[in-house]
Every structure is written in structure tokens, then in C-alpha cells.
Amino acid sequence: MLxxxxxxxxxxxxxxxxxxxxxxxxxxxFADGTVTGRVVDAKGEGLPGVTVLIEGTSLGASTDADGNxxxxxxxxxxxxxxxxxxxxxxxxxxxxxxxxxxxxxxxTTLSESSTALGEAVVIGYGSLxxxxxxxxxxQINEKQFVKGQVTNPEQLIQxxxxxxxxxxxxxxxGASADIRxxxxxxxxxxxxxxxxxxxxPVDNTGVGANGNVFGTGLSNPLSLINPSDxxxxxxxxxxxxxxxxxxRASNGVIIVTTKRGLQGETLRVNVSTQASISTPMxxxxxLGAADFRAIVNQxxxxxxxxxxxxxxxxxxxxxxxxxxxxxxxxxxxxxxGKVPFRISTGYLNQQxxxxxxxxxx
Numbered sequence: 001m002l003x004x005x006x007x008x009x010x011x012x013x014x015x016x017x018x019x020x021x022x023x024x025x026x027x028x029x030f031a032d033g034t035v036t037g038r039v040v041d042a043k044g045e046g047l048p049g050v051t052v053l054i055e056g057t058s059l060g061a062s063t064d065a066d067g068n069x070x071x072x073x074x075x076x077x078x079x080x081x082x083x084x085x086x087x088x089x090x091x092x093x094x095x096x097x098x099x100x101x102x103x104x105x106x107x108t109t110l111s112e113s114s115t116a117l118g119e120a121v122v123i124g125y126g127s128l129x130x131x132x133x134x135x136x137x138x139q140i141n142e143k144q145f146v147k148g149q150v151t152n153p154e155q156l157i158q159x160x161x162x163x164x165x166x167x168x169x170x171x172x173x174g175a176s177a178d179i180r181x182x183x184x185x186x187x188x189x190x191x192x193x194x195x196x197x198x199x200x201p202v203d204n205t206g207v208g209a210n211g212n213v214f215g216t217g218l219s220n221p222l223s224l225i226n227p228s229d230x231x232x233x234x235x236x237x238x239x240x241x242x243x244x245x246x247x248r249a250s251n252g253v254i255i256v257t258t259k260r261g262l263q264g265e266t267l268r269v270n271v272s273t274q275a276s277i278s279t280p281m282x283x284x285x286x287l288g289a290a291d292f293r294a295i296v297n298q299x300x301x302x303x304x305x306x307x308x309x310x311x312x313x314x315x316x317x318x319x320x321x322x323x324x325x326x327x328x329x330x331x332x333x334x335x336x337g338k339v340p341f342r343i344s345t346g347y348l349n350q351q352x353x354x355x356x357x358x359x360x361x
Contacts, residue, residue: 032319035071037105039063039083043264047110055080055092059320064222065122069327081105089113136237138162140330142230149276149325151350151359152228153222153256155181161235173325173350173359174223181237181252193252194245195221201245214246226346228272228329230261261333261340272299280353283316 039050046067053060054074061069074097085090088110093102138161145156154177158166165180184191195202202221234246236253246254287295287314296304331344350359 001053004312027030032073032075033100034102035079035081035095035097035105036102037069038083038107039067039069039085040109040294041088042105042109042111045264045355047088050083050085050110053082053084055082063308084106085110085111086114106237136163137234138241139232139234141232145230149274149350150227151348152177152225153225153233156227157233157235158232163237164235171353172357173352174361179254181235182256191251193254194248196245196253196255197221197225197260198256201248225256225258226329226344228327228346229258229331229344230256233255245342259331259342259344261335261342263335263338263340265333265335265340267331270329270331270333273324274327276325278325278351278353280320283320286316289313311337320353321351321355323353325350 035054039047039051039052041047046063046065048065048067050063050067050069051060052063052069052071052072056079057075059071059074061071063069064174076097076099078094078096081093081095083093089201090111091108091110093105095105095107117253119298127166131241140160141156144160146160150156151174163182165178165183167180168177169176169178179193180191181193234255234257236249236255238252239250241249241253293308296308325348327346327348327350329344329346331342333342335341346361347359353359
């Protein structure tokens with residue numbers, strides 16, 4: 001009754017103001033509109049499956065196969081459209097929604113994010129975001145690999161992963177390395193982790209033995225791969241990896257993912273070469289020929305004295321040398337229509353400090 005009286009009084013005093021007041025009050029709470037747009041990548045191609053949300057609301061949609069999206073029932077007013085996709089940067093666009101109208105957002109271009117891509121971890125049965133992985137998993141990509149002269153792939157992650165110990169048996173080129181994940185677990189059985197190359201588990205028992213499919217002289221299955229062809233290495237540390245690969249993974253798993261071509265990629269040729277020189281830092285201090293003969297003549301017996309010669313040879317400098325290493329790699333990357341390809345070849349010639357100790361691959 002009071003509201004009706006006030007409205008009547010206002011109508012009498014200002015007859016033109018009441019209709020305007022009534023219209024605004026009646027339609028504002030129920031006004032809405034539609035937001036449409038398209039999401040593309042750096043090449044201008046539509047991105048399917050992209051998440052598009054109206055910030056602060058539960059309204060949203062996913063893009064179709066062509067990258068288009070439509071969000072209906074958006075309240076009138078200014079809103080922020082948040083567009084996100086795994087592996088790409090997040091975009092935020094402010095739009096103004098009108099009552100009953102369709103607001104078209106200009107094409108949004110998402111660029112690849114190296115940080116976001118690093119969150120995707122490849123495991124035995126697919127890939128998950130790092131925050132969704134419940135086991136102890138650590139991935140090292142190409143940007144995090146050890147730099148410098150790398151002969152064996154395991155050297156790429158040496159000192160990069162907590163709980164992984166890589167011990168080289170000697171300083172010879174291509175020397176075998178023992179890999180231990182969280183220490184040894186057995187006194188008699190093997191403590192080596194399972195190695196998986198591009199989804200194929202590789203038997204690392206008896207590598208290098210006569211009659212083995214890997215031939216002779218190989219330290220482990222990783223020696224079959226050129227380090228420059230590796231894209232990432234993932235280490236599964238805990239016992240949950242046995243649920244994927246069985247008892248072979250009781251000592252952990254090392255998953256190696258090699259580089260591959262990309263669909264729609266233009267033809268590219270990559271050429272890299274690396275050269276290095278190694279020299280002995282110091283030699284073991286020993287007696288010279290004259291000092292040795294003087295001691296033998298002073299303390300030796302007749303047979304030892306008669307065995308002395310006149311030569312003055314420094315055997316350390318005779319057996320050691322300045323070693324040269326050259327590592328050359330060529331790769332061709334591209335695609336034939338929708339069929340991607342990558343071809344690579346490499347040649348490594350590494351000399352050891354000890355003469356007649358050379359690795360050629």
C-alpha cells in the first residue's frame with residue numbers, strides 16, 4: 001500500500017519519469033546475452049578443446065573442431081573472457097554484453113608456453129599434468145640437459161634428478177655407467193632401472209654379451225641412441241611404476257622420448273657440429289731416470305745394478321696424448337601433407353687420453 005501511494009505521488013509530480021523507472025527495474029535482473037568467438041594458434045588454425053570461461057561465473061564452453069565457441073545466458077554488463085589450454089598461454093579479454101544481443105570476440109591467438117608444456121609428464125599409460133601425478137616422477141627436457149660434450153644419453157641427466165646416481169666405470173670414451181634410482185634394493189639381483197625408449201621396454205640384461213641383439217661392447221641400451229635425438233627423459237622413481245611395467249620396474253623406470261616430426265611443419269634442416277680438446281691436467285710425480293739409477297746403485301744388489309740401462313723415457317707422456325673429439329649431426333624435419341617425418345644422422349669420433357682408446361659411432 002505504501003509503495004503504491006509513493007508511486008502514485010511520483011506519477012503526479014513527474015509523469016515522464018515513472019515509465020522509465022519501471023522499465024529499468026523490471027528488465028535489469030533478467031537481462032542476458034551471448035558471447036561468441038574463435039581461438040586459433042600461431043599459424044591461424046583453429047584450436048579444438050580449448051576451455052573458455054566467463055570470469056566470476058560458472059558459464060563457459062569448449063571450442064569445436066574449428067576453434068569456435070558460443071556462451072549463452074551471459075548477464076548484461078562488462079565481463080572478462082578467460083581462454084586457457086594445456087601447453088598454451090592463457091588469454092584474458094574484456095567484453096561488454098548487451099541485452100538480447102550477441103557479442104562477438106575477435107579471433108584470439110594462443111601462443112605455446114614452454115612452462116605449461118613442462119607441466120605435461122609422459123608416463124607409461126599416457127600423459128598427465130605434473131600436479132595430477134601421484135607418484136614420484138621427474139622429467140628433464142632438452143633445455144635442461146647437461147651441456148657440453150655428451151657421449152652417452154645418461155650423461156644428459158647426470159646431476160639433474162634427485163635420487164638418481166649415475167656412476168661411470170672409467171674415463172674411457174663410451175665407458176659403461178651404472179644407473180641407480182634411490183639406491184640399490186638387492187644384493188644378488190640387478191639394481192638397474194628399466195629403460196623404455198619411445199614406449200618400448202628394452203631388456204637391459206646381458207647387454208654387450210656375445211649373441212645379444214645389441215652386439216658387443218655396448219654399455220647399456222641407451223648407447224644405441226644419439227643424445228642429440230632425445231627430446232626428454234622421464235624418471236619414475238617409486239614403486240607405483242610396477243603397476244605399469246610389472247616387476248621389471250622394481251628399480252625404477254627411465255622413459256626416453258625421441259624427437260619427431262610435427263604435422264604441418266615446414267621443411268627444416270638442422271646442422272650442428274661440436275669440437276673439443278682434452279689434455280691431462282697433471283702427471284704423477286715420479287723419479288727421473290738419473291734419480292732412479294742413483295738409488296738402485298746405492299741400495300740395489302748386483303743383479304739390479306746390472307739391469308740398469310741408459311734410456312731416459314717418461315712413460316706417462318708416451319702413453320697419454322692430447323685428445324680431439326668431433327661430434328657432427330644433421331637432421332631433416334617436415335611433413336608430407338598430414339604425415340610428419342624426421343630423419344637424422346650423426347658421426348662421433350672421440351679420442352681418449354690414453355693412446356689407442358677411441359670411440360667412433
